[in-house]
Amino acid sequence: LAPVVWNRAEGFQVFDASGNCWIDFTSGIYVANQGHAHPAVRKAIAAELDRSLIHSYLFANAARARLVAKLVDISPPRLNKAMLLSTGSESIECAIKLTRLHGLNISPKKSVIVSFEGCNHGRTMAAQMLVSSPEGKKWITSLDPDIVHLPFPGGRPGTDLFKQDLEDLRMRGIDPHRIAGFVMESYHAGNGPLFFPESYVQSLRSWTSDHSALLVFDEIQSGFGRTGKYFGFEHYGVEPDLVCCGKAISSSLPLSVVLGRGDVLDLPDPGQMTSTHTGNPICCAAAYAALEVMEQEDLVAAAAEKGVVLERRLKQTEERFAGRVGRILGRGLMYSFTLFDESGNPDADLAKRATDASIAKGVMLLYTYPTGQIKIIPPLSIPAEALLEGLDAIEQAIEECLR
Numbered sequence: 001l002a003p004v005v006w007n008r009a010e011g012f013q014v015f016d017a018s019g020n021c022w023i024d025f026t027s028g029i030y031v032a033n034q035g036h037a038h039p040a041v042r043k044a045i046a047a048e049l050d051r052s053l054i055h056s057y058l059f060a061n062a063a064r065a066r067l068v069a070k071l072v073d074i075s076p077p078r079l080n081k082a083m084l085l086s087t088g089s090e091s092i093e094c095a096i097k098l099t100r101l102h103g104l105n106i107s108p109k110k111s112v113i114v115s116f117e118g119c120n121h122g123r124t125m126a127a128q129m130l131v132s133s134p135e136g137k138k139w140i141t142s143l144d145p146d147i148v149h150l151p152f153p154g155g156r157p158g159t160d161l162f163k164q165d166l167e168d169l170r171m172r173g174i175d176p177h178r179i180a181g182f183v184m185e186s187y188h189a190g191n192g193p194l195f196f197p198e199s200y201v202q203s204l205r206s207w208t209s210d211h212s213a214l215l216v217f218d219e220i221q222s223g224f225g226r227t228g229k230y231f232g233f234e235h236y237g238v239e240p241d242l243v244c245c246g247k248a249i250s251s252s253l254p255l256s257v258v259l260g261r262g263d264v265l266d267l268p269d270p271g272q273m274t275s276t277h278t279g280n281p282i283c284c285a286a287a288y289a290a291l292e293v294m295e296q297e298d299l300v301a302a303a304a305e306k307g308v309v310l311e312r313r314l315k316q317t318e319e320r321f322a323g324r325v326g327r328i329l330g331r332g333l334m335y336s337f338t339l340f341d342e343s344g345n346p347d348a349d350l351a352k353r354a355t356d357a358s359i360a361k362g363v364m365l366l367y368t369y370p371t372g373q374i375k376i377i378p379p380l381s382i383p384a385e386a387l388l389e390g391l392d393a394i395e396q397a398i399e400e401c402l403r
């Protein structure tokens with residue numbers, strides 16, 4: 001990351017202590033969907049602070065009760081309970097535990113959890129095991145044999161890929177009846193965003209329903225309007241059994257949630273699913289206000305509309321630098337494009353230089369290594385003019401780097 005010290009962040013802008021200002025195309029990594037330090041969120045935090053309840057452990061508090069009711073209200077009907085936690089990874093750990101408990105209750109052999117190659121689910125131990133790439137798992141000395149990965153289905157040939165994948169698992173010695181559940185991101189983030197084929201997710205959903213296996217969506221990145229839908233799974237016309245959310249739920253303070261079927265969330269024995277900071281009142285007040293902002297400012301529709309503007313402008317940049325800029329991917333306000341070298345290979349060094357040059361011009365930006373991608377993830381509340389101004393600056397930065 002570029003050596004910039006954030007001093008203040010408001011709306012779509014970030015400032016350093018010298019008064020330099022950036023248009024933020026990172027949203028603090030998918031957090032500030034509602035804009036940084038939204039006045040309503042700050043007001044809610046301040047009000048909670050003034051009431052002098054800044055912690056209550058598992059004892060009930062009004063801010064938590066209100067938030068949980070709201071979360072259940074905004075979710076599909078089958079997701080009628082919520083467990084609040086602190087980080088995205090913690091919510092994934094919790095979902096893994098619930099999925100296992102659900103499977104093991106049916107049969108002592110029903111313990112297999114399936115995830116997809118290239119997806120990201122966090123950095124704690126079980127979450128890291130869901131991630132397929134070996135690099136992040138070097139520190140884990142005994143990998144769980146009942147966590148297995150399927151290749152990402154997008155772009156693969158075949159008509160009924162999901163059935164083929166089940167057959168593939170069988171060939172690998174994994175009886176599909178042993179599957180307790182599937183955990184999937186709403187899009188493959190690593191080298192994406194790449195969305196799953198709709199028919200694949202629908203086959204997966206109907207198979208899991210028929211075989212008492214759970215479908216868990218990781219909405220930590222894609223939730224709360226980022227892709228132009230409230231939840232990313234809405235792109236597939238399915239309803240999951242469990243959903244993990246974090247990041248933009250509060251647009252600020254650490255809070256995450258596992259939303260799910262009550263019968264699944266009630267599986268752990270008393271005392272077996274607790275967390276010291278579950279439902280901290282200040283985090284809950286921030287999240288409640290952030291969810292209200294989503295509605296009041298109609299940010300889901302805003303993301304869908306501005307996504308069209310964003311894609312159109314990126315295509316112009318692609319045309320201008322034909323061969324060096326391409327592979328534009330995305331929906332809503334979650335886009336990426338790739339920079340290529342003269343031989344047509346992804347060029348991570350060029351992406352880094354273009355990112356640094358954009359930051360020098362006043363656009364806060366992230367690139368990924370080694371894929372050579374630049375990610376465009378502005379707050380959903382960004383005005384269209386600021387979005388276009390930022391994209392102009394990135395285009396100038398690319399031009400300078402290629403010169």
Ligand SMILES: Cc1ncc(COP(=O)(O)O)c(C=O)c1O
Pocket residue numbers: 087088089090092120121122123185189218219220221222246247
């Ligand atoms: C899709 C996804 N899942 C899980 C996580 C982990 O969340 P956290 O960093 O809050 O633990 C992330 C974080 O980037 C993520 O993008």
